[in-house]
Amino acid sequence: MTTGIPQSERYLRLLYSLLAYLAVPAVMGRLLVRGVKAPGYRRRWRERFGFPPFEPQTGAIWVHAVSVGEVQAAVPLIRGFLERYPRRTVVVTTTTPTGSDRVKALLGDSVCHSYLPYDLPGAVRRFLQRVDPALAVVMETELWPNLFAACHARAVPLMVVNARLSPRSFRGYRKLRPIITGPLHRAALILTQTEADAERFRALGAPVERVRTAGNLKFDQRLPEGVVEEGRGLRQGWGEERPVWVAASTHEGEEEQVVRAHRQLLTDFPEALLVLVPRHPERFGVAARVVEDAGFPVCRRSGGCQPSESAIYLADTMGELPCLFAAADVAFVGGSLVPTGGHNLLEPAALGLPVVTGPHLFNFHEISALLLEQGGALQVHSGAELGETVSHLFGDPARREPMGRKAREAVVANRGARERILESADRWLANGS
Missing domain, CATH: 3.40.50.11720 (3-Deoxy-D-manno-octulosonic-acid transferase, N-terminal domain)
Structure with missing residues (x-):
């Protein structure tokens, strides 16, 4: 037995293993249930x-x-x-x-x-x-x-x-x-x-x-090659003069708040575009219904829709978040208006975007604290405050652009x-x- 490990550890691990074997049917059942919405969970069981x-x-x-x-x-x-x-x-x-x-x-x-x-x-x-x-x-x-x-x-x-x-x-x-x-x-x-x-x-x-x-390795992530140019191309298609914000990695209970926040800021910026990016693929359909229930037409990226005349663009594809950030003026990172614990703020920060986040950040406490302290991020506590904050950033380039620069500098300094x-x-x- 390795020094420092209690003698009882071997017996506890035997008990743990027994319980793990007994849990297999329930775990497999859960995979089947999850596989209804995400078919990948039903495949490649031999690997598990x-x-x-x-x-x-x-x-x-x-x-x-x-x-x-x-x-x-x-x-x-x-x-x-x-x-x-x-x-x-x-x-x-x-x-x-x-x-x-x-x-x-x-x-x-x-x-x-x-x-x-x-x-x-x-x-x-x-x-x-x-x-x-x-x-x-x-x-x-x-x-x-x-x-x-x-x-x-x-x-x-x-x-x-x-x-x-x-x-x-x-x-x-x-x-x-x-x-x-x-x-x-x-x-x-x-x-x-x-x-x-x-x-x-x-x-x-x-x-x-x-x-x-x-x-933190997350500071060492490099932007995909050509992502800035790709984002610029997207923005040209959406309308270079219209203000754009991305609500990324949203969870259950957040899409409704984000859509209400967007409706609120349309009062001051009627041409504004919200790019809504749910965290998990199984939420794409749910998010579409939230948009539709709020009275907005559903413009889905997977269907080839171009949001030139839409207020909300549902990015229901995988792996495109960096170029979507690169096409935006402001980024909101989800999992933070609900008690999920937040998601990585560094990707939009590395692109020089001002970052907005909610209050639930326990999974990314140090990163969020750094960006907030360095002036590269703002924290809000509700959907209404989110709408107000994005609206203020849209209307104040003299504040927005230095925020983005500070966010990027914080990333570079911590690699x-x-x-x-x-x-x-x-x-x-x-x-x-």
């Missing part, structure tokens, strides 16, 4: 039980990123591995179909992709036998007891990178400390986004000497996590590059 769809590997670099946000953050790091270790295969796992789609769109055939197996001893063992990783890299806070134990048993060094632990998550994990202690001790290195995150990991029981602060993580990985990979 440890049968990846590629040939056996030797000495791969394995990176796990749960869904779209983690994939976006991991891409600079993955590309760094591909450049630094060209003779090694990079395997990327995700949990969601949308994450899988982003891997394919951003990395194509340069990596092997599979869903992460369920945290069942047999599934994890089969997966690791097929991948045979020289290094495992887990993004953010995925602390799976059987996965970490299996990597430890095979002497696979496992790094947790871009690790974050909000005060809310810390309170939840603290209740599970007896079962979480094992994964924390089996991680070879935990590289956190901030020193506050590092202190929380140490407080949970992670070995002090294996926890370091490396910064560097990618190189620090790659340098840390060298100790396990350099001899076999």
